[in-house]
Amino acid sequence: MQQLQNDLDIKKWLESEKEKKDLCGTYDFCIKCDKTKETPCAVAYTLLNKKRKRISLSFEEKLAIAKEETKQKFKNIEEAISELKIKLRICKKNVTLRYNKKLLGLITLTKNSLKIHLAIQPNLYEIIPHIDYSDKKTYEECPFTIKITSKRSIKNAISLLTLLRDGDKLI
Numbered sequence: 001m002q003q004l005q006n007d008l009d010i011k012k013w014l015e016s017e018k019e020k021k022d023l024c025g026t027y028d029f030c031i032k033c034d035k036t037k038e039t040p041c042a043v044a045y046t047l048l049n050k051k052r053k054r055i056s057l058s059f060e061e062k063l064a065i066a067k068e069e070t071k072q073k074f075k076n077i078e079e080a081i082s083e084l085k086i087k088l089r090i091c092k093k094n095v096t097l098r099y100n101k102k103l104l105g106l107i108t109l110t111k112n113s114l115k116i117h118l119a120i121q122p123n124l125y126e127i128i129p130h131i132d133y134s135d136k137k138t139y140e141e142c143p144f145t146i147k148i149t150s151k152r153s154i155k156n157a158i159s160l161l162t163l164l165r166d167g168d169k170l171i
Helices: 002-019 028-032 040-051 059-065 068-083 151-165
Strands: 087-090 095-099 102-110 113-118 144-148
Touching (some): 028 040, 059 068, 068 087, 068 102, 068 151, 095 151, 102 151, 113 151, 144 151
Antiparallel strands (some): 087 095, 095 102
């Protein structure tokens, strides 16, 4: 806290010199200021920044800023899924995969980690590397998660999607 206070004091001093007036009390964090504190600016700054909400990006926005390699992986998955006649719908948070109105899976993107979540019980296909998200409410319908890291992981996901589409009892 003391280091942050020192940094803010230096910033205020330099900007006050430039403006030729005292800028104390003019910053957005000053509304939280309590001069009785040992480090009033640092406390106010920290309190204000805790209140600010993180802005969540949509799937399309995340994809737009993703690495080219990640964009290519998504394009490969998209093409393979389209060949299966499975509907791909880009939503705010993810991409839904449906066949005859039945949810088969989701595709999510976090930073540069592309994942496909399938409507399969995680214990049915232990030979395929996957993550079990059955304990997460968001993925309770699609708990079998494959992290897309290679052509092999895409091939595994597509083969499981084919089984799901064809109505095999995987759930």
